[in-house]
Amino acid sequence: MIEQGRIVVNKQILPCYYCLEIFVPQIAASAHAGQFIMVTPDMGLEIFLKRPMSLNRIDREFGVISIIYKIHGKGTKAISELGEGSEIEILGPLGHGWRIVNNCRRALLIGGGSGVASLLPLAADLAAINTKIDMLIGAASVDELFCLEEFSALADVSVSTDDGSFGVHGLISRIFPDQPKYDAVYACGPRGMLKAVQQWTDKLNLPCQLSLEEKMGCGLGTCMGCVCSVKDENGDINYRRVCHDGPVFNSKEVQL
Amino acid sequence: MADLCVNIGKIALKNPLLVASGTFGYGREFADIYNLSLLGGICVKGTTLEPRQGNQPPRIVETSAGMLNSVGLQNPGVEKVIAEEISFLRQFDTAIIINIAGHSRDDYQEVAARLEGVPGIAALELNISCPNVKLGGMAFGVDCVAASEIVKVVRQVSSLPLIVKLSPNVTDICAIAAAVEEAGADAVALVNTFLGMAIDIATRKPMLANIMGGLSGPAIKPIALRMVYQVAQTVSIPVIGIGGICSAADALEFMIAGASAFEIGSVNFHNPLAAPQIILELNNWLDQNGITKITEVIGTLKADEYF
Numbered sequence: 063m064i065e066q067g068r069i070v071v072n073k074q075i076l077p078c079y080y081c082l083e084i085f086v087p088q089i090a091a092s093a094h095a096g097q098f099i100m101v102t103p104d105m106g107l108e109i110f111l112k113r114p115m116s117l118n119r120i121d122r123e124f125g126v127i128s129i130i131y132k133i134h135g136k137g138t139k140a141i142s143e144l145g146e147g148s149e150i151e152i153l154g155p156l157g158h159g160w161r162i163v164n165n166c167r168r169a170l171l172i173g174g175g176s177g178v179a180s181l182l183p184l185a186a187d188l189a190a191i192n193t194k195i196d197m198l199i200g201a202a203s204v205d206e207l208f209c210l211e212e213f214s215a216l217a218d219v220s221v222s223t224d225d226g227s228f229g230v231h232g233l234i235s236r237i238f239p240d241q242p243k244y245d246a247v248y249a250c251g252p253r254g255m256l257k258a259v260q261q262w263t264d265k266l267n268l269p270c271q272l273s274l275e276e277k278m279g280c281g282l283g284t285c286m287g288c289v290c291s292v293k294d295e296n297g298d299i300n301y302r303r304v305c306h307d308g309p310v311f312n313s314k315e316v317q318l
Numbered sequence: 319m320a321d322l323c324v325n326i327g328k329i330a331l332k333n334p335l336l337v338a339s340g341t342f343g344y345g346r347e348f349a350d351i352y353n354l355s356l357l358g359g360i361c362v363k364g365t366t367l368e369p370r371q372g373n374q375p376p377r378i379v380e381t382s383a384g385m386l387n388s389v390g391l392q393n394p395g396v397e398k399v400i401a402e403e404i405s406f407l408r409q410f411d412t413a414i415i416i417n418i419a420g421h422s423r424d425d426y427q428e429v430a431a432r433l434e435g436v437p438g439i440a441a442l443e444l445n446i447s448c449p450n451v452k453l454g455g456m457a458f459g460v461d462c463v464a465a466s467e468i469v470k471v472v473r474q475v476s477s478l479p480l481i482v483k484l485s486p487n488v489t490d491i492c493a494i495a496a497a498v499e500e501a502g503a504d505a506v507a508l509v510n511t512f513l514g515m516a517i518d519i520a521t522r523k524p525m526l527a528n529i530m531g532g533l534s535g536p537a538i539k540p541i542a543l544r545m546v547y548q549v550a551q552t553v554s555i556p557v558i559g560i561g562g563i564c565s566a567a568d569a570l571e572f573m574i575a576g577a578s579a580f581e582i583g584s585v586n587f588h589n590p591l592a593a594p595q596i597i598l599e600l601n602n603w604l605d606q607n608g609i610t611k612i613t614e615v616i617g618t619l620k621a622d623e624y625f
Contacts, residue, residue, distance in 0.1 A: 063351075064590060064591060102589075107535075107536045107564055108382060108383050109380075110380055110381075110535050110536070110584070110587075110588050111380045111385060111587055111588065112587070112588070137380070276376075277376060277379065277380075278378070279378045279387065279584075280341075280347075280586065280587040280590070282347040282348070283347045284342055284343035284348065284586070284587075285340070285341065285378065285387070285389070285587055286340075286343075286363075286389045287377050287378030288375070288377075288378065289372070289375050289392070290375065300371065301371055301372060301375070301392060306347070
């Protein structure tokens, strides 16, 4: 749906991350963890396409959703300049989000960079059904770590940073658990990290869901711009739309 | 309430707004957003004989006031389109136009033959202008003889009105338009996308895996408008204007230049409600200007006013 929202908060939370909270009661009421919205940075035509942003918080009671974003270019720059109280057009909630597996007693969540954002509503949903959650967060440096407190309240959190400024020094694969016994693994982050998670979970035969990020034209499934390769039941590889068929895919099917 | 009805040859449209092929899928996603019966017509995703996977991603990149795409005609193939998509679209009171593409003349003819007699189709739009596939598409649209032959072979098997969608990537678009008119086209639609590219300077890689892609959006509007004006001067069959239309004012420019109808394309991504909004704006503009029928606007450019 398209909802005219109002910006509640739009602030810098870290040197390169911003948080945008929007009052969109209808979207908030129907949104699920792992879904995304398309944000219109500017009503003019110069910045032509909407920007996909995954949901970081879904507050159904207050009708507010939030997203965490980084300034990548002129679109996200324009979004960062939108004032609190201003109106903003939101298309969403979109895509197929995280699937909570039946009888999920233990889950592992792996987030890298801005991909950490979409795991927070999943952690909240899992905690609500008493799943024991282990959470791995990878970031470039301590300056790019966000939602640590929120995750710590819901999960047992381990952190790695590329520069060693917080937690274990190195890539997130260095903190993959030794004795993994999980009913589900959920991962969102850069392609390289998702590949590492995919190889690791394949080797250990752990059920795993991956959330993909891709540039999008429409967010609705019509433009066919954001496809990824997915293996179907017959072993055939086809292009599937990240926006419509994903963004969350079964790790066994998606070809990275 | 002004009269928005227009005719594209034998095709009667309730209003001149068509949604352009490749920006609307087969309508399912937009049907969740508004009633598709509001539309003058729907040009469905380019349909080929066999299913096509399309090009390798990344396939899309935003550019200033527009976008490049290199989707490459990903579609489920004509049989599935007949079985699943046309039957879905038939429920709406709007003109269903099937955009067809192929690797060869035989492909176009075979797709048209399979669509012959399928209920609910208002016209075929021959895509001889897709810049994103090596064989087929634009190869036929940049050559007068090849373009005419596609029209002739399709004409042999199809009783439907034929709209030919022209490529702007040519030296003389009027010559192509005249050739397809001569070959029996009922209308021309122009323009398809302009071949373009974009580069990531950090990696020095092209932004599209296909290296090149088709540019669309408001960035192309003045060039598209010029081509529509020139073609409308050249042919006597109806012209459908396409290229960066984002508002009723944009659409009216194309109609004043000589277009009998227009297609909106990538603006559907910019604003999914663009189509119903433009139809409403068009009606308001006509009312405000005391014009009772939109057909009164077509081809009314005062080109000699400066002399």
